[in-house]
Amino acid sequence: MRINNVKASKRIKRLEQILALILLFMPAILIVVSGELRDSISDYAYSSVDNLFSGMLWLASSMFCYNAMYTDKKYNWFIAISLLGVSLTDHIEFPTIHYIFASLFFIGSIFVMVVFSSVKQRVFKIYIGAVIIIALLGYFSFRWYSLLVAEWICLLPISIHFIGESLNKID
Secondary structure, three states, X not given: OOOOOHHHHHHHHHHHHHHHHHHHHHHHHHHHHHOOOOOOOHHHHHOOOXXXXXXXXXXXXXXXXXXXXXXXXXXXXXXXXXXXXXHHOOOOOOHHHHHHHHHHHHHHHHHHHHHOOOHXXXXXXXXXXXXXXXXXXXXXXXXXXOHHHHHHHHHHXXXXXXXXXXXXXXX
């Protein structure tokens, strides 16, 4: 279902940009609203802002859904479902499933950025994919920082990539 109406297309792109910004600033919003710094984004499910946490993940997931519905980028369904899986599986009660969904989200995002880019931009996409991998290794292998910091670093290239695509600045 491709949008032919230019005005509607602009509104969808604006909505995608807003949702990508929510994804990017989700950790900051959760920290400010809750007044506490937690170990990971998912840990905010156990805070006073648990509904905000869930809502923000659902909004971020909807960004990928909108994109999959209104463009030929059907692979974004996979990213959306992965992110929904993160929000629906508790990281303490169901850690294995939760981390599988989180891994699918981050690795799937790298895959989509690299594989579905033009040859001209592929090297750049590999570099930003490497940022995600290094951020995760920084936490899981070396404990350089908290998981919250690692996740936030990972969300940066994903959000910027999505905004760049919606602005037609990158493919």
